Amino acid sequence: MRPPPRRRAATKMSANHDNKFNFEASAASDDSIREVHAKLQSNKPDKPHGYPALPLVMLGIMCCVGFFGSIYMVHYSIRFDPLVVNAHANRAKPGEKAAVTLTRAQLGKSIYTANCIACHQATGGGVPGAFPPLAGSEWVAGSEERLVRIVLHGLQGPIKVAGNDYNNVMAPLGAVLKDEQIANVLSYVRQTWGNNAPDVEPATVARIRAETASHSGYWTAEELLKIGN
Numbered sequence: 230m231r232p233p234p235r236r237r238a239a240t241k242m243s244a245n246h247d248n249k250f251n252f253e254a255s256a257a258s259d260d261s262i263r264e265v266h267a268k269l270q271s272n273k274p275d276k277p278h279g280y281p282a283l284p285l286v287m288l289g290i291m292c293c294v295g296f297f298g299s300i301y302m303v304h305y306s307i308r309f310d311p312l313v314v315n316a317h318a319n320r321a322k323p324g325e326k327a328a329v330t331l332t333r334a335q336l337g338k339s340i341y342t343a344n345c346i347a348c349h350q351a352t353g354g355g356v357p358g359a360f361p362p363l364a365g366s367e368w369v370a371g372s373e374e375r376l377v378r379i380v381l382h383g384l385q386g387p388i389k390v391a392g393n394d395y396n397n398v399m400a401p402l403g404a405v406l407k408d409e410q411i412a413n414v415l416s417y418v419r420q421t422w423g424n425n426a427p428d429v430e431p432a433t434v435a436r437i438r439a440e441t442a443s444h445s446g447y448w449t450a451e452e453l454l455k456i457g458n
């Protein structure tokens with residue numbers, strides 16, 4: 230069954246009974262279309278104007294973070310102090326001169342603080358009856374052969390240091406510290422608290438490490454006194 234023919238729009242039909250085109254009616258219908266369009270147009274939401282609140286709040290927060298962050302940095306940054314950031318201070322690209330050159334003793338200070346200070350103390354004075362002093366110690370100023378061995382493999386048993394007797398145990402640090410770290414920390418103890426002995430070189434530590442590779446257990450003072458000068 231065919232659907233009944235659709236009726237034409239009322240506006241067009243209104244004054245057009247004789248099937249002739251009626252210009253007046255057509256003009257009126259254009260107006261009504263414009264009217265409808267104008268209505269539709271006015272229903273559209275307005276374009277957003279001004280700034281929405283959320284991005285403004287975010288911007289404010291970011292400004293605060295930047296502002297207080299800067300204050301924090303000024304107060305607490307280390308200002309690239311080479312004596313603090315010493316791991317990098319001494320490093321220059323090949324062919325370039327390092328801006329700041331630190332001595333072995335300066336580089337050894339942080340290693341001392343991390344590995345020795347608990348027993349031998351910041352003053353190098355040790356603890357009477359328990360930990361012997363490094364300040365004024367003949368072991369520190371004396372043979373580097375013995376000194377390097379003490380740090381590599383540890384020390385135990387009776388020992389006389391600066392006129393006083395000790396009988397305790399120092400743990401080995403050879404597995405913890407690299408050759409250069411041992412050279413630096415020994416240079417530090419040799420040139421601090423009034424001590425005045427030359428640097429220990431990493432090559433010396435490497436040689437002694439290789440020579441004593443088969444040594445097991447801690448050294449005793451008695452054993453060490455037979456080695457070196």
Ligand code: HEC
Nearest residue numbers: 344345348361362366368384385386388395396397398399
């Ligand atoms: C856990 C405590 C302890 C730590 C940590 C320690 N030592 Fe010792 N050290 C001793 C003791 C104890 C002796 C004496 C051992 C003995 O009685 O035979 C000693 C002896 C020495 C001696 C020979 C005696 C003297 O006083 O001159 C030297 C040198 C030395 N230590 C250097 C170091 C260095 C350098 C470090 C860090 C890399 C270090 N020690 C870390 C406890 C320690």
